[in-house]
Amino acid sequence: MKIAVQREPFDTGAELDALSARNPAVGALAAFVGLVRDVNEGAQVGTMTLEHYPGMTEKSIAAIVEEAQGRWQLIDCTVIHRIGELRPADRIVLVAVTSAHRGDAFAACEFIMDYLKTRAPFWKKEQTPEGARWVEARASDDQAAERWT
Amino acid sequence: MKIAVQREPFDTGAELDALSARNPAVGALAAFVGLVRDVNEGAQVGTMTLEHYPGMTEKSIAAIVEEAQGRWQLIDCTVIHRIGELRPADRIVLVAVTSAHRGDAFAACEFIMDYLKTRAPFWKKEQTPEGARWVEARASDDQAAERWT
Amino acid sequence: MKVKLLYFASVREHVGVASEDLELPDGVRTVGALRTLLRARGGSWQTAFAEGRVVRTAVNQSIAKAEAGVAPGDEIAFFPPVTGG
Amino acid sequence: MKVKLLYFASVREHVGVASEDLELPDGVRTVGALRTLLRARGGSWQTAFAEGRVVRTAVNQSIAKAEAGVAPGDEIAFFPPVTGG
Numbered sequence: 165m166k167i168a169v170q171r172e173p174f175d176t177g178a179e180l181d182a183l184s185a186r187n188p189a190v191g192a193l194a195a196f197v198g199l200v201r202d203v204n205e206g207a208q209v210g211t212m213t214l215e216h217y218p219g220m221t222e223k224s225i226a227a228i229v230e231e232a233q234g235r236w237q238l239i240d241c242t243v244i245h246r247i248g249e250l251r252p253a254d255r256i257v258l259v260a261v262t263s264a265h266r267g268d269a270f271a272a273c274e275f276i277m278d279y280l281k282t283r284a285p286f287w288k289k290e291q292t293p294e295g296a297r298w299v300e301a302r303a304s305d306d307q308a309a310e311r312w313t
Numbered sequence: 314m315k316i317a318v319q320r321e322p323f324d325t326g327a328e329l330d331a332l333s334a335r336n337p338a339v340g341a342l343a344a345f346v347g348l349v350r351d352v353n354e355g356a357q358v359g360t361m362t363l364e365h366y367p368g369m370t371e372k373s374i375a376a377i378v379e380e381a382q383g384r385w386q387l388i389d390c391t392v393i394h395r396i397g398e399l400r401p402a403d404r405i406v407l408v409a410v411t412s413a414h415r416g417d418a419f420a421a422c423e424f425i426m427d428y429l430k431t432r433a434p435f436w437k438k439e440q441t442p443e444g445a446r447w448v449e450a451r452a453s454d455d456q457a458a459e460r461w462t
Numbered sequence: 463m464k465v466k467l468l469y470f471a472s473v474r475e476h477v478g479v480a481s482e483d484l485e486l487p488d489g490v491r492t493v494g495a496l497r498t499l500l501r502a503r504g505g506s507w508q509t510a511f512a513e514g515r516v517v518r519t520a521v522n523q524s525i526a527k528a529e530a531g532v533a534p535g536d537e538i539a540f541f542p543p544v545t546g547g
Numbered sequence: 548m549k550v551k552l553l554y555f556a557s558v559r560e561h562v563g564v565a566s567e568d569l570e571l572p573d574g575v576r577t578v579g580a581l582r583t584l585l586r587a588r589g590g591s592w593q594t595a596f597a598e599g600r601v602v603r604t605a606v607n608q609s610i611a612k613a614e615a616g617v618a619p620g621d622e623i624a625f626f627p628p629v630t631g632g
Contacts, residue, residue, distance in 0.1 A: 177326010180346065188351035188401045194422075195344045197329065198632055201413065202337035214631065215556055217624060220608035245631060252337045257632050264350065267457065270423045273343075277415060277632060285605070285624075286631020287556035298557045301628035308416065347547055363546065364471055366539060369523035394546060406547050426547060434520070434539075435546020436471035447472045450543035 165241050167225050169216060171248040174258055183242050183260050190239055194269035195260040196277050202252035204299070207292040214247045214256070217285035221245070228279040232261070235275070236268040243276065245286065275312050282309040314390050316374050318365060320397040323407055332391050332409050339388055343418035344409040345426050351401035353448070356441040363396045363405070366434035370394070377428040381410070384424070385417040392425065394435065424461050431458040463534040465496075470541035473517055476510035486532070493519045494528030496538065516543055548619035550581075555626035558602055561595035571617070578604045579613030581623065601628055 166183075168174075176197060184190045200212050229241050239262040246256055259276045263269040288299040315332075317323075325346060333339045349361050378390050388411040395405055408425045412418040437448040468481045490499050497519070501511040511517060519526050520539040532538060553566045575584050582604070586596040596602060604611050605624040617623060 175326060176329050177324060180325050180344075184346065184348055184404075185402065190348050190402070191350040193346040193348065195346075196415065196419070197333065197342040197344075198415065199333055199339050199342065201340040216631070217553070217555055217605070217608070217626065220605055220624070223608050253334065253339070255333075266345065266347065266423075266426060267453075270345070270419070270426075274415075274419045277419075281632035282629065283610075284631050285555065285626060285629050287627065288630045289556075298627070299630040301630050304416075305632075365546070366468070366470055366520070366523075366541065369520060369539070372523050430547035431544065432525075433546050434470065434541060434544050436542065437545045438471070447542070448545045450545050454547075 165229060166243070167222060167229065168244045169218075169221050169225075169247060170244065171246065173246070174244045174255065176255065176258060179242055179244065179258060180260055183240055183262055187239050187262070189264055190262040191264045192266040192269040193260060193262050194266070194273040195258065196273055197255050198257040198277075200250050200252050200254045200256060204290060207290070207294060209252055210291040210293075212250045212291070213289045214245075214250060215287045215289070216245075216247050220285050224284045225280065228276055228283060231279070232272040232276050236263065236272045237265070238263050238268060238272055241272070241276070243280070245280070245284070247286070278305070278308045278312065281305040314378060315392070316371060316378065317393045318367075318370050318374075318396060319393065320395065322395070323393045323404065325404065325407060328391055328393065328407060329409055332389055332411055336388050336411070338413055339411040340413045341415035341418040342409060342411050343415070343422040344407065345422055346404050347406040347426075349399050349401045349403045349405060353439060356439070356443060358401055359440040359442075361399045361403075361440070362438045363394075363399065364436045364438070365394075365396050369434050373433045374429065377425055377432060380428070381421040381425050385412065385421045386414070387412050387417060387421055390421070390425070392429070394429070394433070396435070427454070427457045427461065430454045465532055465534070465536045465538055468537065468539040470539060472542050473510055473540050476506050478506065491531055492528065493521065493526050493530045493532060493538070496532060497528070497540075500540075511540075517541070518543060550617055550619070550621045550623055553622065553624040555624060557627050558595055558625050561591050563591065576616055577613065578606065578611050578615045578617060578623070581617060582613070582625075585625075596625075602626070603628060 184193050242260045244258045261269050261273045333342050391409045393407045410418045410422045464485050517540050602625050
């Protein structure tokens with residue numbers, strides 16, 4: 165299991181290859197990459213700054229992953245979340261899960277993303293032509309996370 | 314949209330990067346990689362040979378992707394399926410979908426995989442210590458595909 | 463009328479043929495009738511197309527049921543349930 | 548008793564402080580009581596911790612409700628709903 169909170173970009177291909185190469189029992193790898201969009205809520209996004217709560221972030225991600233491992237038959241998992249200043253098209257987050265079978269890999273990957281969105285202490289601030297603004301939490305993210313309870 | 318049926322290995326990272334780089338409106342990329350497992354149905358797998366129906370394969374994958382595009386708000390999609398002789402840990406298939414939002418990307422990616430498994434004319438033959446055998450279709454794959462109807 | 467027949471995977475191995483051009487006798491105008499004709503060849507053909515056996519048919523690269531019609535020049539393929547992905 | 552307080556994101560910007568060490572008066576032994584204490588500072592504190600405003604609390608890096616107790620040395624953080632991922 166790899167969990168990283170970092171300023172540096174990550175190499176999606178290298179991360180996925182490393183994850184599946186660790187075990188020849190892997191039959192399925194499901195992955196999600198979240199990226200900065202150039203337009204959000206109708207406004208042009210110049211840069212986005214990601215703040216987090218050092219210590220609690222890593223702890224809460226580990227708890228989310230552990231919960232997924234209890235629910236599905238997983239082989240391994242990688243979660244990388246960037247912090248600091250990002251630009252449109254930059255990758256923000258990678259969640260990748262391996263399993264013998266695809267159903268487990270897909271479900272766990274989506275579960276981890278839904279919980280990351282609602283439980284891990286990250287906050288996004290966008291620079292738009294009208295000034296800086298904190299991104300508002302979405303009700304749809306809470307609903308997505310509630311599906312799993 | 315990229316659809317490829319090929320003997321050559323594919324570079325997961327390069328494919329995903331190319332897919333998300335094409336459009337700055339991409340906020341979500343969901344991907345699935347299927348790999349050859351070293352053990353299947355209790356037997357050690359030496360090599361696996363993938364046969365297909367040239368012409369119909371590409372046509373059926375395009376139909377599957379088109380169906381996904383009708384159901385969800387997608388930006389772009391890549392499907393690569395290998396044929397010929399493969400070994401354990403080799404990648405068989407890549408399905409990657411981009412969207413503005415993660416719910417659509419996840420659903421479409423899983424939908425395309427479920428339909429690939431039950432509709433695209435590929436057949437796997439495994440070499441095991443007890444000899445060669447055709448992989449049997451799974452009832453669980455039919456059930457997975459039926460979820461979407 | 464003439465049609466092109468293709469056989470894939472375990473069906474091909476069973477019948478020992480990958481493809482053939484066939485002149486259909488009068489009265490064979492559906493997928494079901496064609497399958498009956500092939501089964502009547504006996505031996506491994508009878509096994510490959512046995513009643514209980516699941517063999518899918520595609521006409522011009524689209525999955526077709528037993529009642530689907532066949533027309534001159536059609537490409538008709540027989541294969542087991544798919545196992546890709 | 549002494550606790551460490553942390554403020555993140557829009558809460559930090561509102562109150563203008565990232566962290567502080569605070570000696571809690573007697574009677575402030577829960578998260579809810581601590582929030583009332585901070586609100587009573589007035590001005591931007593009152594706005595940041597206003598009744599209708601959603602501010603989450605974590606005690607020692609775990610989400611805590613208003614009725615959760617606070618103990619000496621605790622690290623107590625206040626922040627808006629999260630928006631990562």
